[in-house]
Amino acid sequence: MSLITQVLPTLGWIVIALVITPMVWLIIQPYFKGILRAQRRAADLLRDVLTPEQLRQLTWSGYLDIPSSTEPRRVYRVPMTKGFVQVVENGRIVMRLCVQPGEYLPDADVVALHKLMIEADEENYLLRANKYLCID
């Protein structure tokens, strides 16, 4: 008797879980699919704006070096994931920059954003960035 009273509620919970799980999955599935689709589209855009060399560097090194158009010895090192953009001059990190989009974007879009702004709108990019000087 006591065994039945112990087993029956457990079986009941298992049945409830089996019924609820697919329903929960149906509700959250579009959300996950949306995230994956956004990441795929952002990766497509990034591939389209990078040169083959830049894409290779990003893939293998995890960062992208973008030469400054105003300072010949300056390179902006953009990480593949969220983080500071490093300003490298003569091989030394002299500054860290924090610039982020005003709204959420997938990581690949953020890399593309840095690249486009540094290459074509560097002055404005620097104006908006929060700068953290690196002093040895």
Place this chain on the structure above:
Amino acid sequence: MLRVMSRRGDDRVTWDVQKVLEGDPEATAAVREAERIFAQERARGATAFRTDPGKPTQRIEQFDKTAEQIVLVPRVVGG
């Protein structure tokens, strides 16, 4: 093509310049829609870049239907 960066990755509007020049109504409507989105996003603080393969990226202020690709980047802030 107009690509607008967003939380969905990017939203795209495409058109065929040749068909626009020939007066194709569908292509013309696509250009009008792209122009509308361009103006709307610019008003929200977005920056527009023209990216043609093999050419340096160019910041643009006006919509250009002859551009191979225009990318709209949302307003950025210091973090």
